[in-house]
Amino acid sequence: EKAKFEFWYGLSGDLGERVQDACKKFNDMQADYEIVCTSQNSYDTTLQNTIAAYRAKKQPAITQIYDAGTLDMMLSGAFVPAKKLMADNGYTIDWTNYFSGIANYYATAAGELNSFPFNSSTAMFYYNVDAFQKAGIDFKPETWEEVEEAARKLKAAGFDCPLGFNFDTWQMMEQFSAIHNQPIATQGNGYQGLDAELVFNKTKFVDHVKFFKKMVDEKLFVVKTKQLGMDIVPAFTSQTCQMIQTSIADHGTIGKTLPEGVKWEVAMLPVWKGTQRQNSLVGGASLWVMAGRPEGEYKGAAAFLNFLATPEMAQWWSTVTGYIPVTKTGFEAMKANGFYDKAPYKGRELAIASLTYTPTSQNTRGIRLGGFTQVRKEVSTALEAIFMQNADVQAELDQAADRSNAVLRRFEKTYAGQKLN
Amino acid sequence: MEKRAVFKSWWLPILFALPQILLILLFFYWPAIAVMKWAFTLEPPFGGVAEFVGLTNFDEVFADPFYWNSVAVSLIFALCGTCFTILIGLVLAIAVDRRLPGSGLFRFLYILPYAIAGPAAGMAFRFILSPERGLMASVNAAFPDFWNPAKYGAHALILVIVIFAWKWTGYTFIFLLAGLQSVPRSLTEAAAMDGAGPIRRAIDIQVPLLAPTLFFLLVIMMTEGFVGSDTFGIVHSTTGGGPNHGTEVMVFRIVDEAFKGLNYSGASAQSIVLIGLIMVFTFIQFRFIEKRVHYK
Amino acid sequence: MADIDIRAVRKSYGKTQTLHGVDLSFASGEFVVILGPSGCGKSTLLRMIAGLEEITAGEIAINGRVVNRLEPRERGCAMVFQNYALYPHMTVAQNIGYALKVAGVSRTERETRIEETAKIVGLSEYLARKPAALSGGQRQRVAMARAIIREPQVFLFDEPLSNLDAKLRVTMRAEIRKLHQRLSATSIFVTHDQIEAMTLADKLVVMNKGHVEQVGQPLDIYHRPASIFVASFIGSPAMNLFNTRVEVETASVRFGGVQVPIDPGLAASLRGRDVTIGIRPEQCAVSLDGSGVRATIDFVEELGSGRVAHAEIDGEPFAAVIGEHMSVRPGDRVGLELPSSQLHVFERDSGRRIDMKINSSSPHPAAATSTLAIVH
């Protein structure tokens, strides 16, 4: 009789199936445990269902929580810290082997990992080389000035949507702020205390949004959302839009979906000219082991996490998805065996490059804000108002910041007396 | 009307009512008490000790312009939904009540949309009224941006109201038709003898006599629009409350705030306000169900 | 004030025929009562005159003008419905004035006429009330006023009294009569109450199963019913009827073991035919000495105002009104005298009355022998 335990994850579609593959591999490989993997469709429903289930004492043993839910998890007291779990179950893990940029996001102040980095990513810039050539663009867009120029040329060459974007704040605000070394919130984006306040409405981000607004007015940048019928990735793969910013995780899917022979490239996110580029933030999600399960399940969970961390699995995972390897050795091994030189995978190493571009600063360590899902929603609503309904940029962002601060204050009050560890 | 109660046992009624009473206590009152508790504390998402904060949650709710926006959206949604369902239902009921050959078939067909789940209808209408394909694409081709619910809050609101009205018109239709048919034939005949033509009769005799039914439907549709299970489903499956809160009805906001925003306390406060509102509706309805504007 | 001609009118609902060819004509100003059992087609006929029901075949003419295809409002009829059909959401004044309002009569004129009409029916004080706040009799008057105000040529009443209690019916009957005298519009009044029929009618139409059984003056019909149906339907307690055969030799019929004499001429022409003989309970004399048909009293109904003795003769119930001071009790043997002049004779098969002279009110020429007529 195998010990069963549950694993909830937030990926769906192609990526979701890859998770199922991983689970199957684990189940096939050993005879002691059986992992039951359930997709909760998306990151936010996973967090939502995990919380509801935890309140009902029906939480899974392992759950996949995205970057934005990190602080919510950390203060919940509802999990078993990664390090403790592995130690308790007799696994030795070289914790220093994780890329520090990645580990920082999920670790305590003392640097101890609470959760296991699993599917890590960062935002990248994708562009259609064929279209660039057709429009006579002979440079790689590394700055926003160049992006604008490229957009104008593409427009002139008859492309209706030179750059497509949506209201996901991850690329637009979080990654932008990181690589431009702009704070999103005070207290080192929240790392130094629950009393952090959002300041994105006073940084370069505002100008950036204004720039986007201008581009949209000139029809150089185009809004592409699910509600409008097509999100950015399909817009890029259907060659409707020639430039997008999206996660490296989509690298695999884009490669598979774009018609054979179409030339495209991935690059680090552009910066404004004259900006000293900083490292970008790690995205994706990590695996949390939930507290309150029977002892037996933790053995299985530890075995599974250990299994995922093996170099073979790490490489397999990075191969079949676009996610980056999370350990230095993993990355080195893949680099060594020429993974990044071959056609479909070429360019993914840039994600690591972006993540590790500089040592982390106050503003690029990560984001440690409570209720960050809500903050994201406030900002993207503001963006929606700005781009769809012509609202004033500064006013909307100010309002979003105010509302987001209220969220932070409520969080602070809710966890009054708790210390960030 | 009080029924002449006939059986006298004291334990039998308790036995008969017990299963449902238990369910209701368990799944209605107990949760309702929990809502109360949460509304006056700051409930941590994962549970645990919650600090009592008095009316803070309510203050925050009332101070939030988007909350009032959701109240307004809910009101518009419920009011427009009610008006459309009742008006269209009334016109169709009057038409079918003329009993021309074939009207039986129409009667049969009109009720069918009632069977459809709001979310399923929402999905279908997302296609039917999509700006890029289906019907509206042609219109938009001629008049760019004539119809774009993803962009314009008003359009999105119209979209969800249309879906609601579509589903519920059959329901009001049936009640109104029955109401019309219970208007004694001799009254319309008397009016005919008095010289009134069909339209005149409809306006002077039939519609005024439908007043009780109309009122009943008004209350039912208002509550359905406010908190009916379709309301959430339609909004969730079509617009997700957007664009820019344009279709964020109260129920949607509550669920969103609780489960997405992890703000159980704020959501509970909103729930209580909503429950209070509905209680007022319920009260009105009960007063009128028992003694409606009966003429006789 | 209009005459009405109904010519070979038929009515079918789907396949079932409800009226089988009705011919009637009413003179201007006449008060016609249509009487008949439930379901015989009274309302149907009335509604066809009103224009509320399509005419399947035949013609209805008002004042000589065929109205078959006219809408109700174009026929100049006013109708008082059984349940009054008052508009519950309008006040009495609005109810009464509605027809004028539809006709576009000016507000001031309307008000004057409403007041006048209300005065006629004695409702002046109730003009502001809703029908729900009126008593049965008052409602009935509103219904009347609503009809009166239109100054119609024809008044149609569909059992307007049947929802009232006994006392009020008597009063309302008197009022309807007075009203008719005052307005003298042609009135057609449907009922299945014979007292109403007898007391109100200038002309009485008795219907049965979609046919007209008899038309005539009420007393005429009472005393000379044209058919077994009419005989049994009119009069209470009902006419005693018995089936027998005519014995020509003795000019008598056999009944209860006794020979009851009948008119010899009649007897001759009826030779051997099956007949039904009828006699009204108030026309047989009961005697204790036992002459006439012998019978044993079953029970005596004491009505206070009179007494009815019930017996069984030849296995059929028989009733006779007896004097107030005659003391009979159940079980007594009595004699019943059946005066030959009071006997009604009907042909068994057709149910038609057989008489010595041709009834002048018969719409059809008699189709019988010279001395014998079957009255239609």
Added chain:
Amino acid sequence: MADIDIRAVRKSYGKTQTLHGVDLSFASGEFVVILGPSGCGKSTLLRMIAGLEEITAGEIAINGRVVNRLEPRERGCAMVFQNYALYPHMTVAQNIGYALKVAGVSRTERETRIEETAKIVGLSEYLARKPAALSGGQRQRVAMARAIIREPQVFLFDEPLSNLDAKLRVTMRAEIRKLHQRLSATSIFVTHDQIEAMTLADKLVVMNKGHVEQVGQPLDIYHRPASIFVASFIGSPAMNLFNTRVEVETASVRFGGVQVPIDPGLAASLRGRDVTIGIRPEQCAVSLDGSGVRATIDFVEELGSGRVAHAEIDGEPFAAVIGEHMSVRPGDRVGLELPSSQLHVFERDSGRRIDMKINSSSPHPAAATSTLAIVH
């Protein structure tokens, strides 16, 4: 077969009292009719006997056993409801047999008894039908059968005939009487129809506004109504009543400008008191020569079996039955003779009858002078 005693029974619904102390006792096998206007408490009383209604105060005893706290099924009563209350989803047989089924009677016995009972009421051919497929009279019979099958000691009827048409009522009346003769259970029959009351009752109870007005044999009540209410309520056309004052000197009352003589002894004791005098329409003689009270005929109702002349005297309507051969027409001046022996005299204030001798059926001892009794 059970006697029933009702002792000081009261009924209140909340604060309003519906029965104000009713005392009645019925002998075993008696056929009692309770008569009264709508809302007077007839049904309430019946339902209290049946056990369907709590008894607020007082006692009801069946066969000497107080049943106040017994369940309906323990009282041995069967009831026939006004609208029959047939179980619409059961066949006639199931309806009739339901009580037996509940009582756990075996299937075979049940079937035999259902068949027997159905035969009694003539429903054998309809056993498989549902009530909806029956005519009014048949339904009524099912209701009867359902009561009969239980072989009850007491039969309770709550206006069982009021939903039937006139003809059927007469028939059903006779059937109920026959049934009573056959089963001779104590029967209590509630109605507000006087013909039913007069014809069916061994004992008649007249109720008004929660009081018993009079108890007695029907004819007794007709001829000696104990109160103005009973006088006006019983008899049709209703008794003529007029308010006047007694003139002792002439031993008469003044009416229509004429002095109508009354019993001098009575007159003496009534000195100067306000009285109401009543006379039945069939008891005043109308003469053309004009002796007696003078009146102008308003109209004459021809009922076929009789004629009623209507007039107005002292502003009040007055009716008199006239002979068949007397020719009076509206407008004629006639004289009305009011035979003093037929006059009913009532005390105006209390509404009670004033008589020379004490009425033996009165439940209370007379509380009046030696020669004068107010009958309760």
Added chain:
Amino acid sequence: MIQRTPIADALTYLLMVLGFFLLIGPFLVILAGASQTLQQINSVPFHFLPQDRFLENASAAWSRANLGSAMINSFIMACLVTVGKVALSACTAFAIVFFRTPLKHFFFWIVFITLMLPLEVRVVPTYAVAADLFQPFRLLISALTGIEVSVEWNLLNSYAGLTLPLIATATGTFLYRQFFMTLPNDLAEAARMDGSGPVRFFVDMLLPLSRTNMLALTTIMFVYGWNQYLWPLLMITDPAYKTTMMSLSALLPSENSLPDWNITLAGSLIIMAPPLVIVAVLQRWFVRGLVATEK
């Protein structure tokens, strides 16, 4: 009524046909779309004529959203809700209408207050209750006796959890109450005279007599149960219990692939079918039952 009003008749037909397109039109569009190819459905202008690809599209939808098990789950859920609701409401309404007890008004109000508060409004705490059904009793017991009991019963991911909270409302009870109130008093009294007690009366009279209402309620509740959206969405995490409404999102064209709305529409048609059939088949009783009581 004699009416020579061809204009009014024409207008009536016009209105009825307009109503037809308004109310049935969407079905026709769905039907047309569901039977077209990817190219056809994405063409502008839209072709309103149904094509022959329905079966292909339907089977594609069936497997994409795993409709097989979802349909079964939805069916089970709808049936349980229906049966539970019909049975419980009849019992409660009986208790409320046919007994004279001091608790009558208490029952009445306790039940009818729930009439207007659907699950959506109190979904958060209801979830918590469903997760630990005995919590109230445990609290009660420990409050009363100080003993900590540790029985738990979790309804998440179960049919009981899907249905019980939905059964706990008053719509059906209200319908029954209204119907019971219209029954003539005499009926119960006749039964009582015949010696029948309350339970017998309930079984022998009320249940058979309320057939129409039962069918009306069956229709309403089946539709209600089948169409539940939010509750399953929250409380079911185990794919084995997924209902059709939860499959809706899976039916939408996935983000990174073709806009194959033809598949989506075919799927939605499948999902709509069962309640549609129920309403169509039971509509006579549905209408009668509703109208006879609510009005």
